[in-house]
Amino acid sequence: MSRVSSHPNIGTGKSGRTIGVLGSGDFARSLAIRLVCSGFKVVVGSRNPKRKAGLFPSAAEVTFQAEAVKKTDVIFVAVFREHYSTLCDLADVLAGKILVDVSNNTEVNHHKESNAEYLASLFPACTVVKGFNVVSAWTLQSGARDGNKQVLICSNNQEAKRTVAEIAQVMGFTPVDMGCMSSACEIENIPLRLLPAWKIPILLALGLFLCFFTYNLIRQVIHPYIREQKNKLYKIPIEVVNTTLPCVAYVMLSLVYLPGVLAACSQLYYGTKYRRFPDWLDQWLQHRKQIGLLSFFCAALHAVYSLCLPMRRSHRYQLIETAVKQVMWKKMNIWVEEEVWRMEIYISVGIIALGLLSLLAITSLPSIANSLNWREFSFIQSTLGYIALVISTLHTLTYGWSRAFDENQYKFYLPPTYTLTLLVPCTVILAKVIFILPCIRQRLLRIRRGWEKGRYVKFVLPSATGEYSSGETSSNV
Ligand SMILES: Cc1cc2nc3c(=O)[nH]c(=O)nc-3n(C[C@H](O)[C@H](O)[C@H](O)COP(=O)(O)OP(=O)(O)OC[C@H]3O[C@@H](n4cnc5c(N)ncnc54)[C@H](O)[C@@H]3O)c2cc1C
Ligand SMILES: NC(=O)C1=CN([C@@H]2O[C@H](COP(=O)(O)OP(=O)(O)OC[C@H]3O[C@@H](n4cnc5c(N)ncnc54)[C@H](OP(=O)(O)O)[C@@H]3O)[C@@H](O)[C@H]2O)C=CC1
Numbered sequence: 001m002s003r004v005s006s007h008p009n010i011g012t013g014k015s016g017r018t019i020g021v022l023g024s025g026d027f028a029r030s031l032a033i034r035l036v037c038s039g040f041k042v043v044v045g046s047r048n049p050k051r052k053a054g055l056f057p058s059a060a061e062v063t064f065q066a067e068a069v070k071k072t073d074v075i076f077v078a079v080f081r082e083h084y085s086t087l088c089d090l091a092d093v094l095a096g097k098i099l100v101d102v103s104n105n106t107e108v109n110h111h112k113e114s115n116a117e118y119l120a121s122l123f124p125a126c127t128v129v130k131g132f133n134v135v136s137a138w139t140l141q142s143g144a145r146d147g148n149k150q151v152l153i154c155s156n157n158q159e160a161k162r163t164v165a166e167i168a169q170v171m172g173f174t175p176v177d178m179g180c181m182s183s184a185c186e187i188e189n190i191p192l193r194l195l196p197a198w199k200i201p202i203l204l205a206l207g208l209f210l211c212f213f214t215y216n217l218i219r220q221v222i223h224p225y226i227r228e229q230k231n232k233l234y235k236i237p238i239e240v241v242n243t244t245l246p247c248v249a250y251v252m253l254s255l256v257y258l259p260g261v262l263a264a265c266s267q268l269y270y271g272t273k274y275r276r277f278p279d280w281l282d283q284w285l286q287h288r289k290q291i292g293l294l295s296f297f298c299a300a301l302h303a304v305y306s307l308c309l310p311m312r313r314s315h316r317y318q319l320i321e322t323a324v325k326q327v328m329w330k331k332m333n334i335w336v337e338e339e340v341w342r343m344e345i346y347i348s349v350g351i352i353a354l355g356l357l358s359l360l361a362i363t364s365l366p367s368i369a370n371s372l373n374w375r376e377f378s379f380i381q382s383t384l385g386y387i388a389l390v391i392s393t394l395h396t397l398t399y400g401w402s403r404a405f406d407e408n409q410y411k412f413y414l415p416p417t418y419t420l421t422l423l424v425p426c427t428v429i430l431a432k433v434i435f436i437l438p439c440i441r442q443r444l445l446r447i448r449r450g451w452e453k454g455r456y457v458k459f460v461l462p463s464a465t466g467e468y469s470s471g472e473t474s475s476n477v
């Protein structure tokens, strides 16, 4: 391999080690290539070495399983769990060696015990280490530059774990110690998880989307059909979606800041910060990032949809129709100053809100978040986030204007959609304004520094017996 010579670990001493690989599949091949590139000697054990040798780099030795195992102390078992039992013939030659279990499952908790624990039970004379299953064959081959850099490792034997961690490090990965063998199950489930932190926020977004979509469909499509027999189905792909998306974005944005308000209310009410929040509030606080990013996603789509509103054919027909009517009715001046200003303002304000949200989204990238200190991060996330919420509210209010008071806007007695979205955001903003009032603010700040209602912080001198008198008092300072 051409990269061998440029590898920094060549000649460090560790690299002279011989590593065994059982199996000759995709994973075994990528692993062998990576090991060779990192300066290790590699022996591959296959049931059919003659046929498989051509698939491996020439620096790797491909031989029979038993031959390969004899030449090394560390063996990667790149074979599926189902075939572990076929390796039992090798038990004698494997005795005393380190077996690295790299296997994955196809389903979460498919088997009672983890694959690694199963392997350990088949080879009681070996030391089993779980690891490398979280990197794909592809990542191995392209090196640690692309894809996941972390390799999670666990074992009951510290020595063996350290050996495997060192190998991972020389290969360019970051080993992460996950403790003893009982973690294997958890490690094996990691590659099977699908966006765990996103599940609830995505369901929330879909739920809101569905509710608002149905509401808008009734108002914009079903109402004209029932009342006037007019077919307005063409509105579904853009107009209905573009009334739904901004509502989802706006409500989700307020749901990012609502749990902070509830947390503060709870702290004020109980007069302490040492009381645990209920589980649902804890969960909610932890999902704010994902909820916020989904809100940003919907808002960005809304902006693009809004930009295409005037480029549609239906819009052009409507323009011409209005122009013709104008000519027929000999009406010259249709300019309404108020309408002009309303639109100029709500579009401009919408753009600013989206700009601020983009800033929040950018700072949530780990590399950027890491380059900010705590104060900078919380200024952008908390202060600018609230400003974005206020500006989005202005956008929605200037867009809605007096429509809420116009009888013609009520379809089947259903008010315009924007009025429904205002409730939560306005409550959040109002609560925040109250929390900024000096007296409340002082109290919150005190509570967050550890002050507790009804508990006096007394500094008690040691009594004559040499013990501190306890009781109702506590010292949290
Ligand atoms: C586009 C976008 C991207 C976002 N990206 C991120 C991101 O990368 N990371 C992120 O964290 N948020 C992110 N958010 C969510 C949000 O901006 C932040 O969580 C923000 O700091 C919330 O501000 P806050 O003032 O409401 O809450 P906070 O400043 O967190 O404080 C609110 C109250 O809750 C209490 N509190 C907060 N968390 C806890 C807790 N875990 N346990 C106990 N008490 C608690 C505080 O003491 C305080 O009383 C993002 C939002 C958007 C819209
Ligand atoms: N592919 C990937 O990206 C990843 C794979 N893994 C894990 O690595 C292991 C191997 O996966 P992968 O390389 O993709 O699978 P493959 O099917 O490509 O390779 C499996 C290899 O096992 C060997 N083997 C040994 N005994 C048997 C037997 N009795 N029956 C069939 N084959 C046997 C075969 O080699 P021979 O014929 O030479 O003996 C075969 O090449 C699995 O446990 C998998 O979960 C983990 C992370 C990622």
Ligand code: HEM
Pocket (backbone or CB within 6 Å): 242, 243, 246, 247, 249, 250, 253, 299, 302, 303, 306, 307, 347, 350, 351, 352, 353, 354, 357, 392, 395, 396, 399, 416, 417, 418, 419, 421
């Ligand atoms: C570049 C940025 C933006 C532009 C150009 C824009 C444009 C528009 C337009 C044209 C409308 C009217 C849609 C219609 O006629 O049906 C609208 C409505 C709305 N916008 Fe925006 N917007 C932007 C950003 C945002 C942001 C960031 C939010 C909130 C997070 C938001 C929330 C809303 C809401 C709630 C409505 C009312 C929807 C309704 O009930 O019909 N917008 N916006």
Ligand SMILES: [Cu+2]
Pocket (backbone or CB within 6 Å): 112, 113, 114, 184, 185, 186
């Ligand atoms: Cu388990």
Ligand SMILES: [Fe+3]
Pocket (backbone or CB within 6 Å): 082, 110
């Ligand atoms: Fe199975």
